Amino acid sequence: xxxLRKSSMRFFxxxxxxxxxxxxxxxxxARIEVAVLNFLRILASPTPxxxxxxxxxxxxxxxxxxxxxxxxxxxxxxxxxxxxxxxxRANTAxxxxxxxxxxxxxxxxxxxxxxxxxxxxxxKLLCDSxxxxxxxxxxxxxIQDVVALLQCSRYSLGIMAxxxxxxxxxxxxxxxxxxxxxxxxxxxxxxxxxxxxxxLETLILNTDARYIIVVEKxxxxxxxxxxxxxxxxxxxxxTAKGYPDIATRFLLHxxxxxxxxxxxxxxxxxxxxxxxxxxxxxxxxxxxxxxxxRYACNVKWLGLRGDDLxxxxxxxxxxxxxxxxxxxxxxxxxxxxxxxxxxxxxxMVQHGQRVEIEALYFHGYDYLGKYIAKKIVQANYx
Amino acid sequence: xxxxxxxxxYSSWLEKSKSPSHSLFKEELVELYRRAxxxxxxxxxPPKRVSPRxxxxxxxxxxxxxxxxxxxxxxxxxxxxxxxxxxxxxxxLATQRCRLSGEPCRLSVVVKCSLPSDPLLIRISISDTGVGxxxxxxxxxxxxxxxxxxxxxxxxxxxRTTGKCDNEVYHYQLxxxxxxxxxxxxxxxxxxxxxxKFSGTEVILSMFESADALVAEINCFFQKNVAYELVVERxxxxxxxxxxxxxxxxxxxxxxxxxNLECLKSGIEDYVLKHGYKKxxxxxxxxxAYCTEGHQNTGWMMDTVIAISEISEPISSCFRTSGAKxxxxxxxxxxxxxxxxxxxxxxxxxxxxxxxxxxxxxxxxGGYAFLDWEGLPPNTRIDIxxxxxxxxxxxxxxxxxxxxxxxxxxxxxKLALDDLKEKHAGVLLSAHALKIRSYxxxxxxxxxxxxxxxxxxxxxxxxxSLLGLQxxxxxxxxxxxxxxxxxxxxxxxxxxxxxxxxxxxxPFLFEDECLQELDFQEDEYEEGVGFVFLARLxxxxxxxxxxxxxxxxxxxxxxxxxxxxxxxxxxxxxEHGYSLS
Numbered sequence: 001x002x003x004l005r006k007s008s009m010r011f012f013x014x015x016x017x018x019x020x021x022x023x024x025x026x027x028x029x030a031r032i033e034v035a036v037l038n039f040l041r042i043l044a045s046p047t048p049x050x051x052x053x054x055x056x057x058x059x060x061x062x063x064x065x066x067x068x069x070x071x072x073x074x075x076x077x078x079x080x081x082x083x084x085x086x087x088x089r090a091n092t093a094x095x096x097x098x099x100x101x102x103x104x105x106x107x108x109x110x111x112x113x114x115x116x117x118x119x120x121x122x123x124k125l126l127c128d129s130x131x132x133x134x135x136x137x138x139x140x141x142x143i144q145d146v147v148a149l150l151q152c153s154r155y156s157l158g159i160m161a162x163x164x165x166x167x168x169x170x171x172x173x174x175x176x177x178x179x180x181x182x183x184x185x186x187x188x189x190x191x192x193x194x195x196x197x198x199x200l201e202t203l204i205l206n207t208d209a210r211y212i213i214v215v216e217k218x219x220x221x222x223x224x225x226x227x228x229x230x231x232x233x234x235x236x237x238x239t240a241k242g243y244p245d246i247a248t249r250f251l252l253h254x255x256x257x258x259x260x261x262x263x264x265x266x267x268x269x270x271x272x273x274x275x276x277x278x279x280x281x282x283x284x285x286x287x288x289x290x291x292x293x294r295y296a297c298n299v300k301w302l303g304l305r306g307d308d309l310x311x312x313x314x315x316x317x318x319x320x321x322x323x324x325x326x327x328x329x330x331x332x333x334x335x336x337x338x339x340x341x342x343x344x345x346x347x348m349v350q351h352g353q354r355v356e357i358e359a360l361y362f363h364g365y366d367y368l369g370k371y372i373a374k375k376i377v378q379a380n381y382x
Numbered sequence: 383x384x385x386x387x388x389x390x391x392y393s394s395w396l397e398k399s400k401s402p403s404h405s406l407f408k409e410e411l412v413e414l415y416r417r418a419x420x421x422x423x424x425x426x427x428p429p430k431r432v433s434p435r436x437x438x439x440x441x442x443x444x445x446x447x448x449x450x451x452x453x454x455x456x457x458x459x460x461x462x463x464x465x466x467x468x469x470x471x472x473x474x475l476a477t478q479r480c481r482l483s484g485e486p487c488r489l490s491v492v493v494k495c496s497l498p499s500d501p502l503l504i505r506i507s508i509s510d511t512g513v514g515x516x517x518x519x520x521x522x523x524x525x526x527x528x529x530x531x532x533x534x535x536x537x538x539x540x541x542r543t544t545g546k547c548d549n550e551v552y553h554y555q556l557x558x559x560x561x562x563x564x565x566x567x568x569x570x571x572x573x574x575x576x577x578x579k580f581s582g583t584e585v586i587l588s589m590f591e592s593a594d595a596l597v598a599e600i601n602c603f604f605q606k607n608v609a610y611e612l613v614v615e616r617x618x619x620x621x622x623x624x625x626x627x628x629x630x631x632x633x634x635x636x637x638x639x640x641x642n643l644e645c646l647k648s649g650i651e652d653y654v655l656k657h658g659y660k661k662x663x664x665x666x667x668x669x670x671a672y673c674t675e676g677h678q679n680t681g682w683m684m685d686t687v688i689a690i691s692e693i694s695e696p697i698s699s700c701f702r703t704s705g706a707k708x709x710x711x712x713x714x715x716x717x718x719x720x721x722x723x724x725x726x727x728x729x730x731x732x733x734x735x736x737x738x739x740x741x742x743x744x745x746x747x748g749g750y751a752f753l754d755w756e757g758l759p760p761n762t763r764i765d766i767x768x769x770x771x772x773x774x775x776x777x778x779x780x781x782x783x784x785x786x787x788x789x790x791x792x793x794x795x796k797l798a799l800d801d802l803k804e805k806h807a808g809v810l811l812s813a814h815a816l817k818i819r820s821y822x823x824x825x826x827x828x829x830x831x832x833x834x835x836x837x838x839x840x841x842x843x844x845x846x847s848l849l850g851l852q853x854x855x856x857x858x859x860x861x862x863x864x865x866x867x868x869x870x871x872x873x874x875x876x877x878x879x880x881x882x883x884x885x886x887x888x889p890f891l892f893e894d895e896c897l898q899e900l901d902f903q904e905d906e907y908e909e910g911v912g913f914v915f916l917a918r919l920x921x922x923x924x925x926x927x928x929x930x931x932x933x934x935x936x937x938x939x940x941x942x943x944x945x946x947x948x949x950x951x952x953x954x955x956x957e958h959g960y961s962l963s
Contacts, residue, residue: 033841036832040848042889043865048872051889087825088876090817097821100828108835129824 022197023156025110031150032107050087053099055148057081063334075284075296085145098132098142099149101125106146109158117162117195118143154246155197165193165248166221168237169213169230171255172206175199183236188226190237195247203251205258211235211376212255214299216242216268216277220357220368229369233376236262244280249295252281256297264297265381267372270304271320271354272328275345283336300381303371304355306347311371316359320352340382475519478715479512479583509584514545517567520556535589542573543583550574642769643668643685650689650767659691659763665806666690669797673790684770684790686798690809692762706758710751713769720749725768728791729753737799737810739764768794803878807871815877819870826866834858 021027042051056062062081085096105124109116116124118140125133133139147154155161167173168190171183183191194200213235215221221239224230230237236255240248256264266281268274278301284293309317320328328349331337337345348354360367375381520541537559544551550572560566647668654664666689673682710729712721726746734741740756755764768791803810811819833845846853849864 029836029838032832033836033838036829037841037844037848039829040845040865043868043872044848044850048868048875049889050869050872087821088818088873090814093818093821097825097828100825100832104828104832104835107832111835111837132824 021151021156022153025113025156025158028150028152028156028158029107029110031152032103035103035150052087053085053096053145053149054082055085055099055145056151057083058144058148059083075293078293094132095142095145098138099145101129101132102139102142102146103150106157106159115158115160115196117160119162121159161195161197161245161247163193163195163247164241164245165251166190166218166237166239166241167193167251168221168225170207170209170234171236174204174206176202176204184228184230186225188222190221190225190239193238193247193251197247197250200247200250200254203254205255207236207255207259207262209234209236209259209262212252212259212262212264213237213302213372214252214264214266214278214281215239216266216274217357218242220267223365223368224372227366227369229372232369233373240277243277246295249281249297252297253295263381264299265302265376266299267302267357268304269354269356270306270308270348271356272324272331272345272348274304275301275341275348276327276331279331279334279337279341301341301344302375302381304357304360305382306344308371309355311363312355312359313362316355316362317351317353318355320348320354324354325349475515476508476510476512476583476585478519479515480510482513503588503590505586505588507584507586509582511580511582514548514581515541515543515583517541517543517554517556533590535587538587540586541583542586544575544581546579546581548575548581642771643670643687646685646687646767646769650687650765654689654691654763654765663692664689665802665809667798667800667802667805669794669799669801671790671794671797681772682770682790683772684768684794686769686794687767688795688798688802689765690762690802691765692759706755708753708755708764708766710753711765711767712751713767713771715771721746721751724788725791726751728788729795731788732792732795736812737803738812738816739810766795766798800878807874811874811877815873819873822866822869822873823862826862826869829865830858830862833861 039051042049056078058078059081062078064079085092085099087093087096102121102125105121105128119136121143122133122136122139125139133142143154143157143159146157150157166189168183168186168188172180173183173191174180181191209230211233213224213230215224215237216239218239218241221237221241224237229235238248238252238255252264255262264281266278268278278299281297282299284296304312328345331345332342357368360371520539537557539556539558541554541556542551543554551574552572553570555568555570557566557568647666651661651664651666655661666687668685668687671684671686673680673684710721712719712725723746726744729751730741730744739758742754742756744754745752753764753766758764770790799810833842836842843853846856846861849861849868851860851864
């Protein structure tokens with residue numbers, strides 16, 4: 001029972017949760033085949049019609065939060081609200097066809113038992129149907145549509161995540177029957193996190209760290225890695241170099257489960273975007289709500305925070321951009337945001353200013369390490 | 383001079399006119415006219431008349447057929463309108479009488495010079511074999527001094543009429559110039575019928591007018607008579623310069639019981655086909671709208687026929703209009719009629735766009751409405767005919783001139799357009815449907831590609847059988863083509879139905895009974911609210927007999943139970959769905 005309590009228990013009491021399954025290729029192929037058969041069946045029926053595609057709605061209106069009952073993790077998930085892609089409406093007809101085209105492409109990939117990245121998929125689709133796919137963004141969105149239609153993970157579709165993430169510090173990684181990789185010896189660029197979730201899943205992890213530090217920016221990660229901060233404070237450094245990708249989150253989640261006693265601390269810029277990144281690690285995202293909820297971790301906000309501002313020279317304060325305000329607004333409207341975060345956000349918006357972590361260098365290049373150490377020791381994280 | 387009706391030849395002719403076969407008809411009629419001194423009619427016709435047969439060719443078993451040369455009565459008859467003498471009450475009354483009889487009838491109007499010595503005095507006779515006249519219809523006629531001068535006509539009508547059950551042919555004289563009603567009607571001695579059963583009426587009037595003037599007007603009339611032919615249906619008239627000859631279509635005679643609408647349709651078909659358009663390129667739609675006041679049918683109705691025809695190469699068209707313009711031919715009570723302003727407004731207010739047509743402009747030229755289309759495919763023409771009439775033949779009077787409901791025209795035209803779409807797939811597709819249809823090839827290609835890239839022959843086999851294709855050796859193009867055809871037919875069908883149903887929801891790919899109604903918004907993403915129980919959704923997938931799914935469904939049930947039950951177990955299951963032990 002104690003074990004159960006220790007493990008981050010989630011109690012999803014509602015059937016409203018919608019999630020994407022991680023399934024083998026044969027299963028996904030089968031789902032696509034069912035889709036085709038149903039389409040043809042309805043097309044060839046006595047009352048023929050062109051069926052609409054029901055997609056789980058990936059909007060904040062369909063977003064629910066679940067608060068872990070016994071433990072600390074809340075996450076964001078999607079419920080059973082559908083939106084449709086229909087051929088019969090002129091402005092969504094193309095989107096409708098795009099979904100089918102991506103399904104066709106993924107089906108082919110799965111039949112050949114291959115894996116492709118989103119980028120590769122984009123180029124294939126661009127050559128095949130230039131009228132329909134004009135940008136990577138369109139491809140990514142359509143992939144999410146297919147995920148929402150078939151309710152399977154992107155990975156199951158044969159799409160590899162190309163990860164941006166890096167990990168460094170006191171962590172030993174070993175793929176089965178491979179050499180052990182010591183992440184403290186990877187130099188200032190750290191160890192690249194694989195995009196292949198399967199491989200990440202099978203990694204054998206070992207650590208003697210006491211903390212996991214999630215870093216927003218690559219430059220800061222490099223600085224910390226170069227200064228070997230992880231030896232001064234036994235820690236694991238991890239970064240997604242910006243907005244978190246699924247692979248980085250996956251690894252973080254694995255670390256969190258494997259080493260549940262390690263607090264996860266986030267080092268982000270003091271601006272709405274930084275907080276948004278933190279929240280994505282913490283709760284998941286709506287856009288990838290069918291999959292991302294699984295990887296929610298109990299991340300705490302180390303810095304920069306409002307009370308750090310006194311250490312920052314005036315000149316480092318930069319006005320907020322309109323985009324920042326938009327992000328702030330959408331964060332505010334999220335019911336999952338806790339009170340202290342909300343307060344911080346309010347101060348940000350009131351000041352109308354933001355600060356980057358680099359501002360701390362005012363006090364010297366090694367100040368950052370000291371800053372972190374001090375905060376950790378004081379348990380000054382929320 | 384003997385009136386025609388008393389001629390024994392006339393009665394036998396009347397009898398014969400009711401029989402479908404008319405081999406002797408021609409001779410009899412010639413004889414009749416010769417005896418009445420009207421052989422000159424044929425000579426007075428324009429020499430360019432196309433078919434020498436034309437004037438005598440009488441359609442078989444039709445409602446009315448028009449005899450020759452009653453053309454320029456519009457000029458000389460009192461109270462005629464500027465368009466078509468046929469609006470003349472006398473002819474109109476005769477028409478009504480014929481309709482009332484319910485049998486094939488004959489209406490003839492004969493103009494002849496009364497006296498060879500005085501070519502200016504002409505005699506006009508309008509006779510019909512319809513029901514006998516109740517004289518009230520004549521009593522209702524008003525004489526307008528503006529339309530014809532006092533000196534031209536003395537206002538006297540000589541009327542002979544008899545009903546089927548009457549024993550004699552009654553003879554009256556009506557003086558329309560007489561204001562006092564008592565002195566208007568004079569009864570004259572009747573003629574016995576000697577047991578012969580027939581009915582008919584003849585109205586004769588004489589007036590001063592130049593026969594040459596009449597001849598000069600013939601072409602003008604005949605032009606308009608073209609339109610008349612359509613209503614009157616296989617009537618015959620000598621052609622104008624453009625060879626508008628309507629010969630009885632003996633190969634396809636309409637049965638007597640053909641409705642007015644069918645007559646109209648047949649007429650326009652003949653009309654168009656005779657101008658080089660092929661039958662297979664002709665698409666006709668028709669409809670009838672009823673005028674209602676409150677919830678009651680007033681009895682007024684409007685038949686509409688719309689014909690769309692295409693030719694591969696343009697011919698020197700004798701039509702008044704070229705392809706991009708349509709003339710709206712308008713009839714009222716079986717007579718050509720000028721188009722009223724409210725009708726023009728009605729035509730403008732029709733939603734042509736939902737039928738894929740763009741109306742550039744509408745013009746009224748000489749009483750005819752011309753619709754100018756934008757972007758009509760070349761060598762395509764659209765003909766529209768409207769005919770409003772009362773269900774029962776009623777005597778028209780000034781009071782009963784109903785203002786045609788503007789909506790009646792809209793409704794009637796729309797009915798005909800819908801009928802066209804219904805009968806002919808792919809015609810008059812709205813712009814929306816055309817756009818959607820353009821995506822059909824891509825969708826078909828994608829789905830065909832999906833089917834063919836599978837290495838599961840069972841799946842492929844089932845797809846082929848759903849499409850109605852043979853399993854063996856089916857090429858990609860055939861599959862693609864088959865799917866494309868089906869998709870296009872659905873699009874066209876939906877377009878036809880789009881007027882009737884408002885928000886019809888297409889079935890979902892994964893249909894579930896639990897799915898409640900969805901609201902649609904005009905957006906990239908259309909948000910809907912539906913609650914599908916996940917278990918049921920996955921039942922769909924479990925159709926595939928994937929064993930690994932069943933435990934999942936079971937575990938869904940477990941969700942309900944309190945947390946201390948195998949939550950961890952469940953968690954593992956979700957994340958490692960396929961590696962169950």
